Amino acid sequence: MELRERIAGLMPRAKNDLAELVALKSVADARQFPPEECDKAAQWVLDAFAEVGFTGLRLVETADGSKAVYGERPGPPGAKTVLLYAHYDVQPPLDEDAWNTPVWQLTERDGRWYGRGTADCKGNILMHLTALRAMLASGDDVPVTLKLIVEGSEEQGTGGLEDFVPKNADLLRADTILVCDTGGAAVGRPALTISLRGLANVIVSVEALSSEMHSGMFGGAAPDALAALIHMLSTLRDDRGNTTIQGLDNTQTWSGAPYPTEQFAADAHVLNGESLLGDGTVSDMLWARPALTVLGIDCPPVVGSAAAIQPHAKARLNLRVPPGMDAGHAQDALIAHLKAVAPWGVHVTVEREASGQPFLARTDGPAYTALREAMHEAYGVESTSLGQGGSIPLCNVFHDTFPDAEIILMGVEEPLTLMHAPNESVHPDEIANMALTEALFLQRYGTA
Structure with missing residues (x-):
């Protein structure tokens, strides 16, 4: 497949770009880290999306003082509109002595790329960029209108973008919103997140x-x-x-895909001899x-x-x-x-x-159908539906502001990423496969 080959050829660039982003200590807490680091990360994102044809790019200040990157890439007349979301801010490193590699330096180890933000959520920014670079490499255009919003305070939970969205509804209005801050069931096992606690x-x-x-x-x-x-x-x-x-x-009880007990025990670093909690299945306890x-x-x-x-x-x-x-x-x-x-x-x-509030996605629309087909083609296996214990309050804001839009949660993260913990990492195959998924989705959704 030509798109797959293009993405494979773009992965060295993706690694170099991710290394540049990881080196920026973009923790949105001025008490711990210089705010200039977030400013540099925001400008890096703006410049990168300018190179793939976004116009009207600008930094918009939100109510909590953080800056979000906004831009548009017009599609053909009458085209559907897709809003791409990610965030460039990251969690603090926590105990730096617990890291096996430098916190702010992308380091390859055992096939994974380590460093704060490699998965959550700078890896998703590179997923977007790699998908678009691959689509444009042969001169093909993108058959949808794209909008971009990359925020700078998601990890702090201070609500900057949640305040911005309803006040700027016309700016962000879209048929489909790709919230790229979740991920698969495991490396090579794609999933869409359909519920959030x-x-x-x-x-x-x-x-x-x-x-x-x-x-x-x-x-x-x-x-x-x-x-x-x-x-x-x-x-x-x-x-x-x-x-x-x-x-x-x-x-x-949870009606979606199960979370196997043995896999959860390994993913959660449960000590030998300990029992898991609760009378329900792992999926029940986590997501229901x-x-x-x-x-x-x-x-x-x-x-x-x-x-x-x-x-x-x-x-x-x-x-x-x-x-x-x-x-x-x-x-x-x-x-x-x-x-x-x-x-x-x-x-x-x-x-x-x-x-x-918790969030439950609608999964019966044309965008979900196109996304699941794209995932199947990219990974070679059917995708599953997962819940997530983490909260993304922005999803409810999107739903309330754009009740007719399809909101799809996906991304490069999976249990081994250890996001929010020391030794965060991303598997490069997830960036490649999710970039291919996104590119195939944009092609199919735009021409359906």
């Missing part, structure tokens, strides 16, 4: 005493804030690990049921701790909310549960943090 975060604080008190003199009768918090947190899961928040259904995670606890560390009863303690909780469940209701239920199970009359306050 929402989230409902809270910070719970417990006050029991006005001061620390000596555990020898007062322990046993005086209420202990840390013990109270531990008791409260223990009620959020049962002995099997099911999330058990009063008022939330934890029996829903609420899931509570304790993100952090404020209490004395072991080193330096004293023989004292703790007067106060605090925890940050993350509740993932599946499709079919309202995030606001789930957050209300979590708050009510925490207050109801607090022991000994301790004082409990709960602060609401971020919340976002």
